[in-house]
Amino acid sequence: SVLTQSPGTLSLSPGERATLSCRASQSVSSSYLAWYQQKPGQAPRLLIYGASSRATGIPDRFSGSGSGTDFTLTISRLEPEDFAVYYCQQYGSSPPFGQGTRLEIK
Amino acid sequence: EVQLLESGGGLVQPGGSLRLSCAASGFTFSNYAMSWVRQAPGKGLEWVSAISGSGGNTHYADSVKGRFTISRENFKNMLYLQMNSLRAEDTAVFYCAKWPLADYWGQGTLVTVSS
Numbered sequence: 001s002v003l004t005q006s007p008g009t010l011s012l013s014p015g016e017r018a019t020l021s022c023r024a025s026q027s028v029s030s031s032y033l034a035w036y037q038q039k040p041g042q043a044p045r046l047l048i049y050g051a052s053s054r055a056t057g058i059p060d061r062f063s064g065s066g067s068g069t070d071f072t073l074t075i076s077r078l079e080p081e082d083f084a085v086y087y088c089q090q091y092g093s094s095p096p097f098g099q100g101t102r103l104e105i106k
Numbered sequence: 107e108v109q110l111l112e113s114g115g116g117l118v119q120p121g122g123s124l125r126l127s128c129a130a131s132g133f134t135f136s137n138y139a140m141s142w143v144r145q146a147p148g149k150g151l152e153w154v155s156a157i158s159g160s161g162g163n164t165h166y167a168d169s170v171k172g173r174f175t176i177s178r179e180n181f182k183n184m185l186y187l188q189m190n191s192l193r194a195e196d197t198a199v200f201y202c203a204k205w206p207l208a209d210y211w212g213q214g215t216l217v218t219v220s221s
Binding site for chain 1: 143150151152153165167201205206207208209211212213214
């Protein structure tokens with residue numbers, strides 16, 4: 001199953017709501033869908049696992065949802081530190097990562 | 107505290123070899139599969155290879171199959187990636203990560219393949 005993320009780039013302002021999409025070419029078990037955040041020069045950081053569970057220390061403005069082939073990462077109110085690249089991952093399948101969505105400041 | 111620390115990156119000529127290492131601490135290493143994930147400059151994440159906790163099962167991306175070998179020494183809490191027949195397109199930052207849910211990553215080590 002191939003993961004396709006959209007949009008490729010999302011331009012928003014701090015305080016706005018961000019909605020990132022991850023679509024799978026075949027159905028993915030919700031238990032095995034994760035989201036990562038990567039900032040320049042840093043390793044990726046796990047945000048969401050099991051499609052909707054926040055990882056340890058992740059603020060509650062980050063939420064994940066979806067099932068089957070359509071998954072969404074929502075950031076309710078953007079903070080300046082949220083501008084980064086976001087990847088979805090199906091763990092236990094290959095290729096595991098989507099191509100990423102760049103969230104940039106408008 | 108979980109830590110993953112990669113080493114072994116550097117500049118190598120096309121056709122050359124390099125061995126990456128990842129030192130793990132803060133968790134029971136042998137209980138977890140591990141993986142190498144790379145990121146070419148300005149590009150996204152690409153999974154490279156994974157190995158089971160025991161080391162008995164290994165998997166490779168098609169792009170590296172037959173050229174790269176993943177291994178581990180559980181008594182040393184070490185993960186390795188032997189890379190042979192390196193190509194320019196292998197230039198990337200290589201991360202080790204717990205797998206398949208990558209809740210911990212190393213800081214990465216840069217591999218540059220160039221003449």
